[in-house]
Amino acid sequence: MLKLEGIATFVAIAEAGSISAAARRLSLSKSVVSERLVELERSLGAALFQRTTRKLTLTQDGSAFFDRAARILAEVNEATAEAAERRGTLEGPMRLSAPVTFGRMHLGPALYPFLALHPGISLTLELDDRRVDAAADGFDAVIRHGVVDDSRLVAWPLARSQRVLVASPAYLERHGRPESLDALAAHRAIYYFNRGIADWTFLGEAGPERIRPPAALRVNNGDVMRDAALAGLGVAMLPGFIVGPDIARGHLEVLDVGRQAPEEVIYLAHSEGRRASAKLRALVTFLREAFGDPPYWDAHLNPARQEAKSVPAPVGTIRTRP
Known part of the structure; x- marks a missing residue:
């Protein structure tokens, strides 16, 4: 009999590209991840990965199973989130990626009261200055600073950045x-x-x-x-x-040299084909209020330019949410 945890583990391995990376994503040991994969393959009666000393690649059976397994897992996650919404609660896991400095100075302090307000949410926050792939690396959303330049993302502006x-x-x-x-x-x-x-x-x-x-x-x-x-x-x-x-x-x-640098935006983004959960929508609202408009960190830059105005969409052609 197939177990949902085995399907979720298989999807994580396929997306992350290795058992080690999947274990980090799932916060499990490598041995547990390997055991779940072996059990799933035994239940299916088919090898899902071609194993070499350097990498794992999907077999033909694995590739066919992945397409449906990923859809099943997404449907289960959405159904779970919708059930929680109907109960008026926000709960379940959420995995975010954010830049190191912004995460340490501003995102972390804003997240602590959000998590205290919603104790049913289990958050994994990874601080990394590299531009991670939200879908391939298994993140529910990424928080970035600058320009939205990835057509696979839907962006939710959080605050202006000067x-x-x-x-x-x-x-x-x-x-x-x-x-x-x-x-x-x-x-x-x-x-x-x-x-x-x-x-x-x-x-x-x-x-x-x-x-x-x-x-x-x-x-x-x-x-x-x-x-x-x-x-x-x-x-x-x-x-x-x-x-x-x-x-x-x-x-x-x-320094005032008679010219300004282009204004940028801090934004939260998720994969285009992924429905924004109630948890993410609540987080966007909470962070916008916590950061302010204009954001509190810009108060000492140039007070004359800090008149209130709505948070702009990031520069670019990618779809954004208000």
Whole structure:
């Protein structure tokens, strides 16, 4: 007799690509995951994976079974969620991915009261700066900062995000305060660098303007960028949710070069073919209220620009939810 836990384990292995990755996703030991797979294959009388020393690949039987198993599992999860909604409760597992710095500074503190309000929800939160695949990596949703550029996602904007140029008072005393893009080009830059070209983009009258000052540091972590700016290493372009507290304390100063960086959005996104559960919809509402509009972390950036307005949809062509 087939067991639902065995089907769920098989789907997790197929999506994650290995028993180890599936075990991490399911919060189980590798031995338990392997035992469930063996039991399922024994019940079906067929091998579902071709096993090699390096990877698992679906057999013909496994591929045919996966299509239906994934649909069955999705239907069961939706039916469970709908039953909980009818009882007026939010419960069950939820798995999210979010960037490290935003998750540590803002998402975590907002999630704690949400989980206290809904004790039936069991949340797994993975902080990772890489752009995970929401469907393939088994996440109910991902929280990202920037532009929605994946056609497989439906995005729910949570808050606006303003990026600003900052430098320490000590650095500005030594090197002067740039007041134009030409002057900024002569300064030392601290870049966010993640397998791309390091430069800065500003909104110009005729379109985007890009400059590339010499690099003092390239790094793929916002915390390290902020620390480098605090140490006086150079000028950094960072979102307000990272540098807001340092600006408020006077440890970093905002630079005005006559141009603004394009405004971005912090958003929650789920796979296009997946129905947004009541848990996710409740989380979106809760986070929007917790972050505010304008968001609380931008209060010290430029008060004159903080007039209230609705949260915009992310720039791009991907479908968004209000």
